[in-house]
Amino acid sequence: MRRLALAWSLISLAGIAGCKVSPPGKVENGVVTWTKHTLTVGNKSERNPLPATNENIVAGREAFSHYCVACHGMDGQNTGVPFADSLSPPIPSLSSPEIQSYTDGQLKWVIDNGLEPSGMPASKGILSDDEIWSIVLFIRHLPPAGSLGDPPMYDK
């Protein structure tokens, strides 16, 4: 009976350790990034129907500020997001080459459908198509990091 209890405890501990969040290694990161860019994220050729006018970029910033800021920060660069580095994989800065190398159509696809493996949720229906395209414009024209302050929900 003791042996059974010990074995059960060891299995449980192993399970808990297996669920522990840890940063992905370089190889894992490289493989996943390549897979997403070339295989799994679709809509590569769709163009943004909205022109990059100041009005549309401001509209994108507004739509972004209602919804996306909880994880990406007001500036899209994780400023003030307390858990940005603790997720696995960590939340990427939207100004990074990893994100900017997606096409506009792929960015729309990611916002519509979410992304696995990551915490990125699907937002189709939560945001309108017009809002999502304006957010894509905002991602292409991000302000300097930290220039918009922290998201209101994390404001000290």
Next chain:
Amino acid sequence: MKPGLLLKTAFIGCLTLSSLALSGFAPPQDTPRRIDVSVKKFEYAPAEITLKKGEPVVLVLTTEDVSHGLKFKELGLDSKFDKGKPGELSFTPDKVGDFVGHCSVFCGSGHGKMTLTLHVTE
């Protein structure tokens, strides 16, 4: 000029002047058609409205829950409104077609699907 004809002319002139005075010289104006729209998460009621091109209209928007908005990008119209403070969209459609308006104030999980369609006919 004969006195009879002079009298007739004077009489008609008086009538014309009186009618102009009564109308205040105002050009004829169409009273805008007012349409009440009830708004709540995540719908407009009615969700479809048929209008005539050239007919002035006022959409009176009343929210039953949180703040909402209604934006028709193609028509250059946008109104945001809060509970207890109805919003209005006044316009005269000048083109025929279907125009889809979206909620312009983020209001939750169904926000992106919240639409009102205007059918503008000749």
